[in-house]
Amino acid sequence: MQKKTQVYLISFIILVLTLAHYLTPPDKPLLHDIYRRLYYVPIILAAFTFGLKGALISSVTVSIVFIPHVFHRWGHIHLQTMDALFEILLYNIVAWVSGALVESERKQRARLKEAQEELIQANKFKVLGELASGMAHEIRNPLGSIQGSLEILKEDYKEGDKKTEFLNILFKEIKRLNRVVTDFLSYARPTQPALVDCDINQLIAESVSIIKPEADKKQVVLKTQFHSQFPQIQADPSQLKQAFLNLLLNSLQALEKPGEISITSETSNGWINVEIKDTGPGISTENLPKVFTPFFTTKKEGVGLGLGIVERIVQNHKGKISVESQSGQGTVFTIKLPQKA
Template identity: 35%
Template structure:
């Protein structure tokens, strides 16, 4: 703001000084020129040191504006004094410099006070004969009054322009701040809308998947049961089967089992998760889940580390559903890890939420796959159904919680589960 109004005023004052200094050297000579040059040099040096080095805001914020004007007025008075002879000084216009400074940086009252001081200082330097001689007084006083009126007129005009400019800039600053706030709010609204749309799309996919699973489950499971019984019966009635024949029968049974597991995943999606909420110590719940996977972790050579609080962390969850969700996340982390990796499970409290972080140091998930990781049927595992993480996401959302995933800065992936601490409303 200061830079816009400071530069033009600086140019005006610099131009005035150059013009006056030129007039001084053109029309003066002798000993008077030495004194006048010294006075002008002091004024010019102070002008360049202050106006070109410091802005009005800097001087004002340092509390030095009034001393600055006092020095300016004193130096101007010195110039007028050394150039005053039988008549008033022809360099009265030099007082417009401190008046311009006051008008550009201070209020109207302070500007009028500066004009008054400049007028009094100039009047005190007018030769006394102009006041005592009636003829001179009649001729010179109107001219002196014009000088004084010029001081006030210039000061008021500059102050009015500067005040208008300051107000306009303040309005622009407020408008820019308002636009910035609106832009931020719009970006936040768009982010919430995108999140809501993604949630809606995921729920639509789950609803369609549930309908499909309910329709095909009974149609497939019964024939599979017949095929399984037939294979087992065939194996029992033909004891002389060759090894390769017996192996083929085992492959049939394994594939039937895999199809049964896939159908089971479908059926879990077809049944909406309606959790029966019970107050549960989440810290103890997580310890039990870690005990469940401890043998598998030891066999895989993965170290399990836990950062769980010693005191209870009560949350309202359906133990059976939440066990399914957490085991899915833990087993997924184990499968992503290799021998020598570690699996860290931490729990802390943030903003009325219990926040569980499951962090592995495995190979991680590709950045382009992270937004798709909770979509049904999306999987990067060979033989995977792509329903495990989607099911865990649905279960946690049914508890009014959140499940998110992020790549670690160094290596691996972190799944974060946020569950509310407050009990559900009793209606």
């Protein structure tokens, strides 16, 4: 709304100055000089509001409406005409310079803001990492003792005994707690990727083969479509495989009935794109912006760190990840990774 108001203001200033030019007699050169100088106001205002494109549109508009006045009123006075034409040239030069400076300043400000956010995030993860280490130690030690004690107790009961069933539940919960601690450590203290040349299609294929047995149980079809003659990529194979597995498991868990998960890879403008698409229930518009937020989950199981870990891995590989989804229409995750230079 504010930009729309600025458009009206800039247009109004140009219109008023142009009418002043056409309505002021030519024998009052001082007034015409003032009007000509005032044309710089809407041009610079457009530069500050809309950048280079807005400034040039404004200067070209001023030039178009001013040129007829130059030749109609001063065409017979060579010096006056040349002076006005030079002023028109200056309008466009000022527009280009001011617009370029504004855009440069905006880019610098955006880079500075991004750097500040990265620094704040790094400090947060440093504190979180220290907390995670202490927490993991304090939780895993008693869990190990509990598991050892349960294994001893289990020896006193035969398979099929009612108490053995309860012991198995305890073992399952201990395993789940260990997984939660592992996920928390992976998120809070991510290791820097050990970059090597690797075939991303092979990593995807290996990830698909790992989840295939579980997919077959749920009657979920896994489809792959790989780009032929794919360029190699500098990446950490184990970390990327973890990212692909997390996304595939996320899609698999989202499918409450038989469905399909498709994985495609392609290259585009120096990027390697990997798309994982499912036919699940999708994500609501309200929850979509939160999917990568740590500890956010809509599932009964899990702690909501899987997608956060994927995002961290992709970012550590100088890549990008995005998600598109609509309720009832499935979800698409897209990973973009830079090709090997």
